[in-house]
Structure formats: C-alpha cells, structure tokens
Amino acid sequence: MDPLHSIDPQVAALIDKEARRQASVLRMIPSENYASPAVxxxxxxxxxxxxxxxxxxxxxxxxxxxxxxxxxxxxxxxxxxxxxxxxxxxxxxxxxxxxxxxxxxxxxxxxxxxxxxxxxxxxxxxxxxxxxxxxxxxxxxxxxxxxxxxxxxxxxxxxxxxxxxxxxxxxxxxxxxxxxxxxxxxxxxxxxxxxxxxxxxxxxxxxxxxxxxxxxxxxxxxxxxxxxxxxxxxxxxxxxxxxxxxxxxxxxxxxxxxxxxxxxxxxxxxxxxATPAYADYCRQVVANAKALAEGLLERGFTLVTGGTDNHLVLIDAGAAGLTGKSLAGALERAGIVANANKIPFDSRSANDPSGVRLGTPALTTRGMTEAEMDLVAGFVAQTAANLEDATALANLRQLVADLCADFPAPGIDPGQC
Ligand SMILES: Cc1ncc(COP(=O)(O)O)c(C=O)c1O
CATH class of the missing domain: 3.40.640.10 (Type I PLP-dependent aspartate aminotransferase-like (Major domain))
Known part of the structure; x- marks a missing residue:
C-alpha cells in the first residue's frame, strides 16, 4: 500500500473518489484541465x-x-x-x-x-x-x-x-x-x-x-x-x-x-x-470549441457573440427559457460539469445568472475531437429538454460515462478508478 493510503486512508479515499469523478465526467469548466503525469x-x-x-x-x-x-x-x-x-x-x-x-x-x-x-x-x-x-x-x-x-x-x-x-x-x-x-x-x-x-x-x-x-x-x-x-x-x-x-x-x-x-x-x-504536440493540442482545442458551438447552434441554442474564436462558448440559457444555474445543475446530473455564468447585460444576479460557460481544454486533453463535440452538444440539448427528468438525466450520465471510458484522462491512474 502506498504511504498515503496507509497513513491517512480517509484522505486517500477522498483523492481516489475525486480521481474517479475526474475520469468519469466531461469536465467542461474552461479554466480546468488535466496536468500531465510529469507535471x-x-x-x-x-x-x-x-x-x-x-x-x-x-x-x-x-x-x-x-x-x-x-x-x-x-x-x-x-x-x-x-x-x-x-x-x-x-x-x-x-x-x-x-x-x-x-x-x-x-x-x-x-x-x-x-x-x-x-x-x-x-x-x-x-x-x-x-x-x-x-x-x-x-x-x-x-x-x-x-x-x-x-x-x-x-x-x-x-x-x-x-x-x-x-x-x-x-x-x-x-x-x-x-x-x-x-x-x-x-x-x-x-x-x-x-x-x-x-x-x-x-x-x-x-x-x-x-x-x-x-x-x-x-x-x-x-x-x-x-x-x-x-x-x-x-x-x-x-x-x-x-x-x-x-x-x-x-x-x-x-x-x-x-x-x-x-x-x-x-x-x-x-x-x-514548447512541443509540436502542444501546438496541435491548442489547434484542436479551438477546433473543438468551434464544433461544439456549431452543434449547439444547430440544436437551437443561442450563444453569446454567436460562436467562438477560442476555447469556450457561452450559452444564453435564458433564451432557451432556462436559468444558468438550472441548466448547469442538470448538466452535472448528466455528467457534464460546467458553470453558470453571467452573459452580457444580464438582468440576473451572479448567484443565479442567465448563462452557462462550456470549455474544451480538458476534453481535448483526453483526445476528443469534433465528432465527440457533436455528441456533447447533443447531450447538452437532451439535458436542457429533460431538466427535471431524473431517469433521462441518469441515462445521459451513463452515455457520458461510456464516452469518458473511451478517452482515458491523462495523469489519472486507472487503478484509482
Ligand atoms: C483572467 C483570470 N485572471 C486571473 C485569475 C485568477 O487565478 P487564480 O484563481 O489562480 O487566483 C483567473 C481565474 O480564473 C482568471 O480567469
């Protein structure tokens, strides 16, 4: 047993649990990522x-x-x-x-x-x-x-x-x-x-x-x-x-x-x-964000500025008759972790704003590309359509877990999962 598990099994168990969470959900908070094993x-x-x-x-x-x-x-x-x-x-x-x-x-x-x-x-x-x-x-x-x-x-x-x-x-x-x-x-x-x-x-x-x-x-x-x-x-x-x-x-x-x-x-x-692999990664981060934006627009969502040039998209949940918090909460139940966010000229408070922010850095680190972004856009649309339906969200959660299993998270030891 490693020192952490033998000295402090309580903390070790919580870290393992967090590793399982990070591996089994779509982490779409734009400021989050997976650091490499070397880091x-x-x-x-x-x-x-x-x-x-x-x-x-x-x-x-x-x-x-x-x-x-x-x-x-x-x-x-x-x-x-x-x-x-x-x-x-x-x-x-x-x-x-x-x-x-x-x-x-x-x-x-x-x-x-x-x-x-x-x-x-x-x-x-x-x-x-x-x-x-x-x-x-x-x-x-x-x-x-x-x-x-x-x-x-x-x-x-x-x-x-x-x-x-x-x-x-x-x-x-x-x-x-x-x-x-x-x-x-x-x-x-x-x-x-x-x-x-x-x-x-x-x-x-x-x-x-x-x-x-x-x-x-x-x-x-x-x-x-x-x-x-x-x-x-x-x-x-x-x-x-x-x-x-x-x-x-x-x-x-x-x-x-x-x-x-x-x-x-x-x-x-x-x-x-400084490596070519990282330059490729960043190119894919942007390509993925654009694909995600396209997928969301096709499914009727309104995006702030109508799209993206970088790693994030901002959904106007209000335009879909939802609040940012209700959509972010339902997304989490479906295994997609994002955050509620203000949109420009938002009439709602920062605690319960009108938008949801979604980013592609972590998903791209797992190796996902445009095809997966379209799937994710579909998951988001299904979540928005089934906000209060626990069964539908649980079914989506399983689809998300299956997708995640195909794209292992760097830096997370499968032994922890
Ligand atoms: C633009 C910008 N600057 C600074 C920070 C602060 O970073 P930290 O949370 O590490 O203090 C953030 C964090 O989200 C950020 O988005």
Missing part, C-alpha cells in the same frame, strides 16, 4: 521541503544550488515561450500575480481601467469585491450591446476621461479574440501601462491560435494551471525596465518562500508547451 510528479516532489526566499543567486537561505537551477530553467523557458524580456514564476496563483502587478506598477493606490466582471473580466481587474476595487480607483469597460464583443470605443472614451495609470485586458469569460494592439494604442494615448492577463488563453497565445500579447503589453500575467496544463500557480512576464519593480512586489512585497515544487512543475509544463 504531477514534479508537483508532488521533495522540492516542497525546501525554503528559498529570494531569487536565483540572491537567496536568504543556504542550500539552493538545485533550486536555483530549477527556477532559472522555468524563467528561461517562460521567457522563450512568451517572447518576454523578463519572467517571474513565483506568484502562488493568478490572483497573487495580478496583485503583484498592482503593487509593483502603482504602489498602494492608483487609477485602473479594467474589464467589468459582469462582462467577463476577472475579479482582480477592478471588481469591488476584490482588493483591486477596494484599494484602487477603478473604472470598467464592457461589451457592445450590438454584438457582445469588447467595446473598444467605450474603453478609449473612458481612458481619455479617467486617465488610468494602468489598463487591464484579458478575460475569464469572453469567447472572442482580445485585440491587444487596440488596447496598446489606447494605453499609449493616455500614458497608461498595459497589462494583458492571458490566464485563460495563454496556450493559444504561445501557439499562434490567438495573437500574442507582446510586444503590445508592458506586462503579461497568467495562471499556469488552465490551458497551459501546468500546476496551480501564476507567472508575470514583463519588459526589462519593469523587472525590478515586479520582482520586488512578488518578493518581499507580497510573498515569502516560493513553492519550489510548483516552480519545477511550471518548468515541466513550459517544456511540454
């Missing part, structure tokens, strides 16, 4: 035992010869992949990475223009509930009522009036291309720094499936655990002139010792992301 091995390694406050060759603890090499590898790989002048791979996750950018570029106060949370932006882009909207003066841009796409004219007008020192672009729930060049033009016009948060689309940006944020942005932030398929973590990439301020903000500004096991796993994920 998981580094994440669970003895690197967790070591304290390493500081940066390579500038540490506050002895015994860093291996850690320095690992962090330098991760930094160099990040710089090469994102075509960045500088990389910091220590942020504990995406939100701390963004927080470090606020601290590094603005200090403890300043004016920021970011994408409205209700329009698809992230909490850290200026939402009142987060540190960003609490400590900084924020203004939000949104979407066009006509087409549901980012309203660049509004962003420009607000920037001229508000004169932000920093503009955030990038989103958590936006199915179309983000025009980094347009944001850069706005930022230059008003003398603001441009920050591109590519957490959701980093993989697409480094494989040519979405325009790259550099050289348009001054700073790029990303989580490492979504499309990038690394461990849970964050990174900040920036121009050399901002390197000192960013590094100082991460450590000692916000954090103590870096999570070395995560740094190593990020290095592994970045190596994997």
């Amino acid at each position: 998981l091995a580094a994440t669970g390694s003895i690197l967790s035992n070591k304290y390493s406050e500081g940066y390579p060759a500038k540490r506050y603890y002895q015994g860093q010869e291996n850690i320095d090499e690992i962090e330098t590898l991760a930094i160099e790989r990040a710089k090469a992949l994102f075509q960045a002048e500088h990389a910091n791979v220590q942020p504990y996750s995406g939100s701390p990475a963004n927080m470090a950018v606020y601290l590094g570029l603005l200090g403890k106060s300043g004016r920021v223009l970011g994408m409205d949370l209700a329009a698809g932006g992230h909490l850290t882009h200026g939402a009142k509930a987060s540190f960003s909207g609490t400590y900084y003066e924020v203004m939000s841009y949104g979407l066009s009522r006509e087409n549901g796409r980012i309203d660049y004219a509004q962003a420009r007008r607000l920037a001229r009036e508000f004169k932000p020192q920093m503009i955030f672009c990038g989103a958590s729930s936006y199915p179309r291309v983000v025009d980094f060049a347009a944001f850069a033009e706005i930022a230059r016009e008003v003398g603001a720094r441009l920050v591109a948060d590519v957490s959701h689309i980093s993989g697409l940006c480094v494989t040519g499936q979405h325009p790259a944020p550099f050289p348009h942005a001054d700073v790029v932030t990303s989580t490492t655990h979504k499309l990038l398929r690394g461990p849970r973590g964050g990174m900040i990439l920036c121009r050399e002139e901002l390197a000192k301020a960013i590094d100082k903000a991460v450590f000692p500004g916000l954090q103590g010792g870096p999570h070395n096991q995560t740094t190593a796993a990020i290095a592994v994920a970045l190596k994997e992301a």
Whole structure:
C-alpha cells in the first residue's frame, strides 16, 4: 500500500473518489484541465521541503544550488515561450500575480481601467469585491450591446476621461479574440501601462491560435494551471525596465518562500508547451470549441457573440427559457460539469445568472475531437429538454460515462478508478 493510503486512508479515499469523478465526467469548466503525469510528479516532489526566499543567486537561505537551477530553467523557458524580456514564476496563483502587478506598477493606490466582471473580466481587474476595487480607483469597460464583443470605443472614451495609470485586458469569460494592439494604442494615448492577463488563453497565445500579447503589453500575467496544463500557480512576464519593480512586489512585497515544487512543475509544463504536440493540442482545442458551438447552434441554442474564436462558448440559457444555474445543475446530473455564468447585460444576479460557460481544454486533453463535440452538444440539448427528468438525466450520465471510458484522462491512474 502506498504511504498515503496507509497513513491517512480517509484522505486517500477522498483523492481516489475525486480521481474517479475526474475520469468519469466531461469536465467542461474552461479554466480546468488535466496536468500531465510529469507535471504531477514534479508537483508532488521533495522540492516542497525546501525554503528559498529570494531569487536565483540572491537567496536568504543556504542550500539552493538545485533550486536555483530549477527556477532559472522555468524563467528561461517562460521567457522563450512568451517572447518576454523578463519572467517571474513565483506568484502562488493568478490572483497573487495580478496583485503583484498592482503593487509593483502603482504602489498602494492608483487609477485602473479594467474589464467589468459582469462582462467577463476577472475579479482582480477592478471588481469591488476584490482588493483591486477596494484599494484602487477603478473604472470598467464592457461589451457592445450590438454584438457582445469588447467595446473598444467605450474603453478609449473612458481612458481619455479617467486617465488610468494602468489598463487591464484579458478575460475569464469572453469567447472572442482580445485585440491587444487596440488596447496598446489606447494605453499609449493616455500614458497608461498595459497589462494583458492571458490566464485563460495563454496556450493559444504561445501557439499562434490567438495573437500574442507582446510586444503590445508592458506586462503579461497568467495562471499556469488552465490551458497551459501546468500546476496551480501564476507567472508575470514583463519588459526589462519593469523587472525590478515586479520582482520586488512578488518578493518581499507580497510573498515569502516560493513553492519550489510548483516552480519545477511550471518548468515541466513550459517544456511540454514548447512541443509540436502542444501546438496541435491548442489547434484542436479551438477546433473543438468551434464544433461544439456549431452543434449547439444547430440544436437551437443561442450563444453569446454567436460562436467562438477560442476555447469556450457561452450559452444564453435564458433564451432557451432556462436559468444558468438550472441548466448547469442538470448538466452535472448528466455528467457534464460546467458553470453558470453571467452573459452580457444580464438582468440576473451572479448567484443565479442567465448563462452557462462550456470549455474544451480538458476534453481535448483526453483526445476528443469534433465528432465527440457533436455528441456533447447533443447531450447538452437532451439535458436542457429533460431538466427535471431524473431517469433521462441518469441515462445521459451513463452515455457520458461510456464516452469518458473511451478517452482515458491523462495523469489519472486507472487503478484509482
Ligand atoms: C483572467 C483570470 N485572471 C486571473 C485569475 C485568477 O487565478 P487564480 O484563481 O489562480 O487566483 C483567473 C481565474 O480564473 C482568471 O480567469
């Protein structure tokens, strides 16, 4: 028996149960994925035992010869992949990475223009509930009522009036291309720094499936655990002139010792992301999202912006006479795990919004292609038509489990299932 099962069978059993869940459902939350066995091995390694406050060759603890090499590898790989002048791979996750950018570029106060949370932006882009909207003066841009796409004219007008020192672009729930060049033009016009948060689309940006944020942005932030398929973590990439301020903000500004096991796993994920196989994967992620969108449209669903350019689609459940929560709940009973989400100009609350967000990163990692996306679109339609029918949903759950069995989940030991 392995140490976990013998020392703590309770936790071991719960992990096994979660492994079975992850293997037997269609995981369609667009920010989730399956990390590779190599990434998981580094994440669970003895690197967790070591304290390493500081940066390579500038540490506050002895015994860093291996850690320095690992962090330098991760930094160099990040710089090469994102075509960045500088990389910091220590942020504990995406939100701390963004927080470090606020601290590094603005200090403890300043004016920021970011994408409205209700329009698809992230909490850290200026939402009142987060540190960003609490400590900084924020203004939000949104979407066009006509087409549901980012309203660049509004962003420009607000920037001229508000004169932000920093503009955030990038989103958590936006199915179309983000025009980094347009944001850069706005930022230059008003003398603001441009920050591109590519957490959701980093993989697409480094494989040519979405325009790259550099050289348009001054700073790029990303989580490492979504499309990038690394461990849970964050990174900040920036121009050399901002390197000192960013590094100082991460450590000692916000954090103590870096999570070395995560740094190593990020290095592994970045190596994997530089391969032709990963470029093929990202191409398929987008092809799958487009096929899913087609399948849903054919079955009568209304999609925000009418389709997708990236890894996600946003269903307007309200247009089908449903709420986002009721559809997401029924989908889960049918074995399709997604999340209820606001749609543009949603009249419903964030707790019970009108949309459902579906992403293809995890399904594509399992090897599914366009044919399976059409099947999934059919499952979603059958779920929507049988929202309260427990038998129908149980039957769908079995069809989903059968489909999942044909596409084993990487990183999940069949012995756990
Ligand atoms: C665009 C964007 N930025 C930042 C984050 C924050 O990442 P984390 O949850 O790792 O703090 C997210 C998370 O979903 C995100 O979508």
